[in-house]
Amino acid sequence: MATSDTAVSVASLSRRDTTVSIVIIAGMFFIFGFLSWINAILIPYFKIACELTHFQSYLVAFAFYIAYFVMSMPASYLLKAVGFKRGMMIGFFALSLGAFIFVPAAMTRTYAVFLIGLFTIGVGLAILQTAANPYITILGPKERAAQRISIMGICNKFAGILAPLLFAAAVLRPTDQAMFDSLATMSDDMRASALDELIRRVIAPYTVVGAVLFLIGIGVRYSPLPEINTEEESAEVHAANHGKTHIFQFPHLVLGAVAIFIHVGAQVISIDTIINYAGSMGVSLIDAKVFPSYTLAMAIVGYFMGIAVVPRWISQTNMLRLVTIMGAVFSLLIVFTRGEVVLFGHRTDISIWFVVLLGIPNSLTWAGIWPLAIDGLGRFTKVGASLLIMGLCGNAILPMVYGYFADVAGLREAYWVLLPCYLYLIYYAMWGHKLRKW
Template structure:
């Protein structure tokens, strides 16, 4: 018997069961969550252009430049578990409103940071934006995972991925169009020959270009908070249990008693780190091949476009032609192979108007390898958690701090060796992801 039961302890009466939603309610919910993932993507992937931009404007090393991703994503480590309790207390939609408003505060912090050209204040702003995103991600990811049949979760997550990465394609291009000018290549060349006072004046003018776009972003985020708060999005119960799951979990008292969840959270930690390295380092890698910033700015969009192609393949083929778990196995293996090509492939190639070392196109192809890993890990890690689903999701979201930490390792090795050798950081990450895909997700006891 596979009867569904409700866990009602400490739950607001406004929560509804997924099974009670009509097809129309489900479609509306998916569209609204898709909008949220678009916002996540736009705000997150603009970092790909902020890193080289701050590196020039604030005169940073590779390591210090990657503190952009550290400040942005380390907030997930600190905020994910508190966010789950916060959402349980105030409700799904009200909590998401506060998440958007927190992001807006972070965007507004860019204004004083730009006026003083103080990198540390920019990092505070990025951390604050990350806090807001942690609240939103803690709500949205388990929501979309349970919003329909379990075997089609990867399909739904792939649709969200298209929204996220589609915004990621647009964000660097739009942001670069706003803050970069046609004659900036000449300016960047001249900085090395300028006197201290002249250079400071030029850099002050350069950094203040972020004021208008981030003020606009802050205003939009305030409006989106109100929009979601009063939207028809239902507060669904993400912690329903079947009788079988309830019986299996009857002796469980802690989320730490679910090895497949803990191992999955570490897999997310490594996966998101590899993903952000592939996107946020590619401009610097292109610069090492003497491709200037004005031309290299499009490379993150190439990587994200390939990622979207992977999502489309997932929507078409999962689960009709290939299961979620076999897809995860295939794409993690692909990531390990592409990493070796980045490190060892030789030769020049002309493609899409760029003449470069062939290895940079394998960095682009990491976008394909990474595309269906997130969608594969989430359903496996949350499987069978029942009443522990919400806290389990927050542990998974904590894993997003991999975006903060792994790029620092890349930056350290890029300074110590070179930007190509630093891609060795990726290889052990993909090996662990292969382990989780084949074995780790099946471990249900620490014994």
């Protein structure tokens, strides 16, 4: 097994090497999911503890994901300079620093410092995802790339199910709802004291998380994960790329980056807004904390569907077409369906369950876009992957758009922002990915 820092070609890896590499990357995707989807409960938590509007609370997603826009391209050059494994170690160190920044932020109940911590975590994840996504795409047959990405997605979303539940168990108490309900009637001093106590509950868990992430970074550096040579090109790819000098000469890549931007933004809206949407139906935060887990559970269902049928029964391209259409249909049903239902012990409007069901199409959209977008990039693969990872800043922008319309028009009406997102994704799945010349 390759254990040195010398780059190797994918073809030279044994089956055991490949399997071990995939298992290590799967563990990393679990960590990505845990740190990303915990935002679903951080948003309402900070909204209460730091006394924020809807728009201000969605700065959590903005600060976290705008780091992908800032750091993704530098991350590609970092990986070229120091290699995948050293680059991943640096990424984990950034995650650790971001977690430790939560400690002074909580001591002073300063929302801006929390946002700096979230941005730092986002920087670390930008480095790690720039390395991990092309890694898992090229570790095996191209036609099964969506299947491997789906397996990574299961790890990611399973962590996302656990994250808000574990966070809630660590920092929320059964008696908190009574305190939340009485905040408006408290004196300024009593309210400040109660909120200070509430926010300082994050200190212990984030200190532990920071220490663990630092140790994982060292572990990855000395793991058996091989360095992969992404500079090699087949004769066919070399001929197709002859004369090309930059990634913007690949229309299918650029349009794919836009598709990633839109897809991830729509996905985060369906997860990070659902607790507040449940709250508008009279569901308490203590009970609503499980709704992101419902959406992520549907995502896992979608991943298993993808693993079962792609590419055996349906190509990954046709699956992308199917799920983007499904997403557009569910978006319309969120806005137009009404009626009270009782499901899993929750009395809510039926529309919230269509937000939950968005987890199915969202799970398979990323897996469909990624291999189409980096197809045939050859020596441009690392930089192309950085452009796609940069698209993750859609997680920063689109929730803010939703938050604006939620304040102006209402939480349900704000879900209209999803429809144009899925219409563009349908375009990319049908036609956009085929473009090889502008």
